[in-house]
Amino acid sequence: MSFHSMSSLFLNIDLNFLQQQVAGNTVANYIWFALLLTIALLLTKPLITGIFRICSAIFRRWYPDRSDRPVLQEMTIIPLQRLMQCILLYAAAHQLQQPFNLLLIRRSSTQIRLIDVIDHIFIFCTIASLFLLVARIIDFIFHLRYKKASESGDVDKLRILPLLRDVIKLLVWATCIFMVLGIVFHVNVPALITGLGIGGVAIALAGKETVENLFASFTILADKPFQTGDTVKLGNIEGKITKIGFRSTRLRSPDGSMLIIPNKKLIDENLENLSVRKTRRIRVPVLIKYGIAPEVLAEMMQQIREALRDDDQIVTPAELTVETFGENALQLMISYHLRHPLRSGTLAEVRERIAMRIFSIVNQHAITPGVTNIRIIDPTS
Numbered sequence: 001m002s003f004h005s006m007s008s009l010f011l012n013i014d015l016n017f018l019q020q021q022v023a024g025n026t027v028a029n030y031i032w033f034a035l036l037l038t039i040a041l042l043l044t045k046p047l048i049t050g051i052f053r054i055c056s057a058i059f060r061r062w063y064p065d066r067s068d069r070p071v072l073q074e075m076t077i078i079p080l081q082r083l084m085q086c087i088l089l090y091a092a093a094h095q096l097q098q099p100f101n102l103l104l105i106r107r108s109s110t111q112i113r114l115i116d117v118i119d120h121i122f123i124f125c126t127i128a129s130l131f132l133l134v135a136r137i138i139d140f141i142f143h144l145r146y147k148k149a150s151e152s153g154d155v156d157k158l159r160i161l162p163l164l165r166d167v168i169k170l171l172v173w174a175t176c177i178f179m180v181l182g183i184v185f186h187v188n189v190p191a192l193i194t195g196l197g198i199g200g201v202a203i204a205l206a207g208k209e210t211v212e213n214l215f216a217s218f219t220i221l222a223d224k225p226f227q228t229g230d231t232v233k234l235g236n237i238e239g240k241i242t243k244i245g246f247r248s249t250r251l252r253s254p255d256g257s258m259l260i261i262p263n264k265k266l267i268d269e270n271l272e273n274l275s276v277r278k279t280r281r282i283r284v285p286v287l288i289k290y291g292i293a294p295e296v297l298a299e300m301m302q303q304i305r306e307a308l309r310d311d312d313q314i315v316t317p318a319e320l321t322v323e324t325f326g327e328n329a330l331q332l333m334i335s336y337h338l339r340h341p342l343r344s345g346t347l348a349e350v351r352e353r354i355a356m357r358i359f360s361i362v363n364q365h366a367i368t369p370g371v372t373n374i375r376i377i378d379p380t381s
Helices: 003-011 015-019 027-042 044-058 066-093 114-152 155-184 189-198 200-206 208-223 263-268 294-310 347-364
Strands: 103-106 111-113 231-234 237-244 248-252 258-262 271-273 279-289 314-325 329-339 374-376
Touching: 027 044, 027 066, 044 066, 066 114, 111 114, 114 155, 155 189, 155 208, 155 237, 208 237, 208 258, 208 263, 237 258, 248 263, 258 263, 279 347, 294 314, 294 329, 294 347, 329 347
Parallel strands: none
Antiparallel strands: 103 111, 231 237, 231 271, 237 248, 248 258, 279 329, 279 374, 314 329
């Protein structure tokens, strides 16, 4: 068949059937409705892939590293897909007069149709999808900044970036809520903000502890007493910092438990940052019952000093003194400092090895006449 005959065939097709009315809608309206619905449900993912490539080209100057593109795609593909589906479904709904013009509520001055409800749902979903997309882009930007700070070892940025990200996202979602209230539910937003300002004092008093913890978080960021990854001790609580948040800081205890400490408590009480210390002090009291000869005691103390001085894990000088005279025994206090971090082994292993060395020396003098009882206690201070 020639090109001329094919053209004649298409020109002779009667397209008037597209304007025929079926149940209140034309055939053309049904075709457009089906086409848009199919694209919305089945073809949005390929379309989003094309949009992502365009976005990648636009934002390439901010992330030249191609390894970050899958992260951006994973963060943004869902909100972009939801946004496109929302637009296509809304366009499909407006292709049909029936049943979307169905009257739902009729009052003296108000008439609400099904299409009006769809309009408000569309606006709500569009705003939510847009702000979700903005939030995901913020996450990606901070992901790049955090990665760069980690590579450069910038401790200050590693500390402040998570909190700054949370503050910005909080402002973004607050804006989203006000837009939904104003556009979808027709709330007078300026009056609402004014009312919130008047009630701000009452809210601040009711959330006094929350406000105190919020300001404490900024104090922690300014004074920098610790950072994420440090091991701290607060009273009887000890753990590694995993996250510094608005209200609280999370610690991982040595037994694996997650501890949540209010920020105010961290700045009000004496806190010890164990990660910044260079040595760890160990005190070992030794109780010796009366009856030991002074020269034997002096010899034993000298041997203990030499043993501690020769240990490469101990920072010299170690201290050994006769501390107190009790009712039935005198007390020797052995005090030494271990390197932090240790050159090898764990703290428990090093302490056990040193304690056994002290015990061996003391035990050599236990058979000396006059020594009736020797007891060693090994607490850590």
